[in-house]
Amino acid sequence: MDDTTQPTDPKTDNNTAEPTAAPTETPAPEQATVPAAESTPAPAQPTPAAPEAPEATPATEAAPAEPASTQPEAPAQEPAPAEVPQEAAPAAEASTPQETPSEEKPASTGEALPCHCPAKIDxxxxxxxxxxxxxxxxxxxxxxxxxxxxxxxxxxxxxxxxxxxxxxxxxxxxxxxxxxxxxxxxxxxxxxxxxxxxxxxxxxxxxxxxxxxxxxxxxxxxxxxxxxxxxxxxxxxxxxxxxxxxxxxxxxxxxxxxxxxxx
Structure with a gap:
């Protein structure tokens, strides 16, 4: 009885343990994946490095946004109203007639400039x-x-x-x-x-x-x-x-x- 039970028990135990181990092995690989992830951090690190590169691409998208800011600067075409300085030209014409009366004034006062002192007095x-x-x-x-x-x-x-x-x-x-x-x-x-x-x-x-x-x-x-x-x-x-x-x-x-x- 003892001999029969010993082989049968391990067999049955092995058979049962193997099928049972199969379902238990499924969570085991989950545990194995954890160390596998620990063993794979080196490959896992390059993979996030790749998403970092697309983050740089949005940065490049911000660069085209800057040219958009330059486009409002394009309204520098407003210097076209530089035609306004042309109105200042007629103002200069108004100043020219003022020079004529100023020339008449010295003519009346210039006569008193010469010295009229008497001869040397003893x-x-x-x-x-x-x-x-x-x-x-x-x-x-x-x-x-x-x-x-x-x-x-x-x-x-x-x-x-x-x-x-x-x-x-x-x-x-x-x-x-x-x-x-x-x-x-x-x-x-x-x-x-x-x-x-x-x-x-x-x-x-x-x-x-x-x-x-x-x-x-x-x-x-x-x-x-x-x-x-x-x-x-x-x-x-x-x-x-x-x-x-x-x-x-x-x-x-x-x-x-x-x-x-x-x-």
Whole structure:
């Protein structure tokens, strides 16, 4: 009984175990696939590398998207409205007629530019002397900055044109006298002849104490102090006769620049 059972049992067991092993072997290969996957990671890695390449292809698809952005830049054809600058050309034509009136202005003021200073004055004949003066003048206004006559040439031109318009003549070497002032002054230019009545035409007559000075105009205050000392009192009437223009002073620094006429 023991011998029969031993062969039969293993046979039956083997037979049963083999068929049973077959169904159990099916899950076993699933377990074997796990190690197989572990053994195959090397081939499995190249396969995902292949899908990575298609990922680069969408990147290339983004590149064509960039040319799409360049296409909106194509509307750079808008420079076609460069025709608008053509409208600026007529604007230049409008500026050309403005040049004609500007050329007319210098023609009227250019005559006052030449120097009309009197001949060189002998200071000994005027300094600390009393003189009788009887002359006719055409007056005008003259703005100042702290006594400085910054627009003298314009003021003289205004007086000259006003006198000539009234029918008077400005002689060569005409006297140019100034009242003086911190911000405003009266400037008078000598005239001759007979003209139409004009409120700007005044007479300067009487005896005046004269003081000649070769000092620059910046030292006029020193001259005023000396003048008051010589007179013994503050002048009741004072005119400054400018005997040299800036050009003449530059050429001859020792030239008499101012003669003070005081009462």
């Amino acid at each position: 200071g000994a004949q005027w300094d600390k002397q009393k003189k009788q003066i009887s002359k006719k003048f055409y007056k005008t206004y003259s703005p100042r900055i702290l006594f400085f006559p910054f627009s003298m040439a314009i003021d003289v031109t205004r007086a000259k044109l006003g006198a000539e318009k009234a029918g008077y003549t400005v002689p060569d070497g005409a006297m140019l006298v100034d009242k003086g002032g911190m911000f405003w002054s009266t400037l008078m230019l000598e005239i001759t002849g007979e003209g139409t009545p004009d409120s700007n035409v005044v007479d300067l007559s009487g005896e005046y104490y004269c003081k000649a000075s070769a000092k620059p105009w910046s030292k006029m205050k020193e001259d005023m102090t000396e003048l008051e000392t010589e007179l013994g009192h503050k002048p009741t009437e004072l005119w400054m006769w400018y005997t040299a223009c800036p050009k003449c002073i530059k050429e001859d620094p020792e030239k008499i620049k101012t003669i003070y006429l005081a009462k």
